[in-house]
Amino acid sequence: xxxxxxxxxxxxxxxxxxxxxxxxxxxxxxxxxxxxxxxxxxxxxxxxxxxxxxxxxxxxxxxxxxxxxxxxxxxxxxxxxxxxxxxxxxxxxxxxxxxxxxxxxxxxxxxxxxxxxxxxxxxxxxxxxxxxxxxxxxxxxxxxxxxxxxxxxxxxxxxxxxxxxxxxxxxxxxxxxxxxxxx
Numbered sequence: 377x378x379x380x381x382x383x384x385x386x387x388x389x390x391x392x393x394x395x396x397x398x399x400x401x402x403x404x405x406x407x408x409x410x411x412x413x414x415x416x417x418x419x420x421x422x423x424x425x426x427x428x429x430x431x432x433x434x435x436x437x438x439x440x441x442x443x444x445x446x447x448x449x450x451x452x453x454x455x456x457x458x459x460x461x462x463x464x465x466x467x468x469x470x471x472x473x474x475x476x477x478x479x480x481x482x483x484x485x486x487x488x489x490x491x492x493x494x495x496x497x498x499x500x501x502x503x504x505x506x507x508x509x510x511x512x513x514x515x516x517x518x519x520x521x522x523x524x525x526x527x528x529x530x531x532x533x534x535x536x537x538x539x540x541x542x543x544x545x546x547x548x549x550x551x552x553x554x555x556x557x558x559x
Contacts, residue, residue: 380554382412383445387452387463387488387499389418394489394524395451401535402449402487405547410554412449415441417466428473435469439478442470447554448484448512454492454499463503471510479507483557485515485550488522495521515553520546 384403386396396414403412419434421427427435442448452459471477486503488496500519507514520543522528527536535543 377409378558380410380446380551380558381444382406382410382447382449382554383442383482384412384414384449384451385417385463385466386414387450387460387503389462393453394491395453397529397533398487398489398522399449399451401529401533402451402543402547404534405540405544407551410551413441413445415466417462420462420465420469423465423468423472425472431469438466439470442478442482445482446558448479448482449550450484450486450488450503450507452486452488452496452499452503453490454488454496457498458502459499459506464506467506467510477510479510479512481557482512483515483554484512485553487520487546489524489528490522491524493523495523497521513557515550518546518549 384399386393386399388395399414415438417438420438421432452463471479484507486500488500490496504514527538530536
């Protein structure tokens with residue numbers, strides 16, 4: 377059975393991030409031949425083009441982890457109707473120098489959760505625009521805009537019963553998407 381490595385990029389570095397919790401819970405819905413690794417982005421310096429030819433070790437690590445992945449899962453909150461700066465910084469680092477993007481051709485999906493009623497709709501749209509430019513084939517449907525409410529996660533950090541069936545069907549589509557782009 378083919379093994380698939382998924383690089384998880386969480387757009388929040390908050391200790392109790394809902395999106396980090398979501399990423400962990402979603403991984404439990406995947407088949408056994410899929411493994412998920414959350415990439416570290418909180419140690420990246422601010423992107424500076426002057427460093428393109430001699431990037432810091434943290435940037436080299438990020439690009440290497442993306443390169444070795446079979447696919448990408450972005451779990452992001454929405455800050456001021458867009459993606460968080462820490463996520464944009466990671467995207468910029470791994471896409472540079474021009475022509476050496478680690479993101480290109482990596483199949484991906486975008487999901488997010490927040491306390492707001494529209495979930496992370498605008499952040500996801502902005503992220504999809506960026507990923508399109510970076511030549512990242514992104515699962516378009518279904519779009520998933522989640523609102524955190526009591527019972528969304530159970531006591532063990534799993535997806536609660538009210539959302540489990542929907543998110544399992546989403547995971548099944550994500551798995552198919554990754555397989556399609558790795559065949």
